[in-house]
Amino acid sequence: MKGFLKGMLLGAAAGAAADLALHTNTVKKTAAGKAMQTATDAVDAAAASVKETMNR
Secondary structure (H helix, E strand, C coil): CHHHHHHHHHHHHHHHHHHHHHCCCCCCCCHHHHHHHHHHHHHHHHHHHHHHHHCC
């Protein structure tokens, strides 16, 4: 179980790093961009939930 959670956290961190690297201030607000942002927000929320659960 610890390996799974570690993998989830590493995956979330890698996703967040990729998200930061790919986003610039000049990105247009397209439907695909909005969908990507929604997915990123969901992953961030899941990572925060896992982190909170591990700290209990």
